[in-house]
Amino acid sequence: MSFKIVVIGTSLGGFSALKTVLVNLPNDFQAPIAIVQHRHKESNKTLKELLQEHTDLPVREVEDKDEIVPGQIYLAPADYHLLVEPGYFTLSIDEPVSYARPSIDVLFESAADVYGERVIGVILTGANQDGKQGLKKVKALGGMTIVQEPTTAESSIMPGAAISAVAVDWILSLSEIAPLLVNLCHSIRN
Template sequence: MSFKIVVIGTSLGGFSALKNILVDLPQDFLVPIAIVQHRHKDSDKTLVGLLQEHTCLPIREVEDKDEILPGQIYVAPADYHLLVEPGYFDLSIDEPVCYARPSIDVLFESAADVYGEQVIGVILTGANQDGMRGLKKVKARGGITIVQEPATAESSIMPEAAISAVAVDWILSLSEIAPLLVNLCHSIRK
């Protein structure tokens, strides 16, 4: 089975967690990755630059109607919800969800609606419950669900909420997540 997208959601402690995962992804990792990292609405694009230092894959902040391309990492811009449409991204300034915009739930639910079982959802460290509903929808549509082992998270609230709500496929430490993603997505490599 080939996957269309990996969606990752994180909040408190997310930069460090993302860095640990991205550094282990090979240059030929072709499945696009979309990331929601909760951050202040006025934050600039430094997150993208800092993450780029830890991966050979190109990272960019999403602009409205960006095409979803293989081998790319996309980061939701501050203060916009990131939605997946068939083949492209949509940005929205709808109300915050779980006090967050961008919301992990919005990204995950839209990805599940569009790509169903071809979605891999990953919940990392965070201090609220955002992502729980979205991960539930990914699972309900037949996608793969991965959650950071709460004991290894800087803030365990978000992973624990996801685990309490969803029969998660894998609960892993950070160092185990990238190898699993590579393994799962290997079938689409050329």
């Protein structure tokens, strides 16, 4: 079974955490990666450019109805929820969830609904509890769950909340996450 999508959620401290994960992914990484990084709604597009400096994989901010393509990194735009549909993304301006838009829960729950056991959910550093419900759904529908070891996070609240809510498959330091993703996404193909 191959994984259809990797979803990553992060908040406070997320840029440096994402940098560490992305820099360690090979340029032939197959699975698409969708990222919710909490940021201010006035935030400009610099996150995309900054992340692109640390990976050979193409990074893009999602536009409504973008096709989900393997080997691409997709960022939720500031102030929009990012949802997974079969084969494409949609954007929503529904109310914030856990005080956040984009919400990690919204991304993770929609990915789990569409791809079930073919989803890998990753929670990184963050200062609120967004993501724990979404990770719970990924796990409930048979997907893989990875959480950054809270003691290694800039803010341990988000990973700690996820660990307390979900029987997580892996709790890892940042440097261990990319090698595991490569192993999961490249070792089993069909």
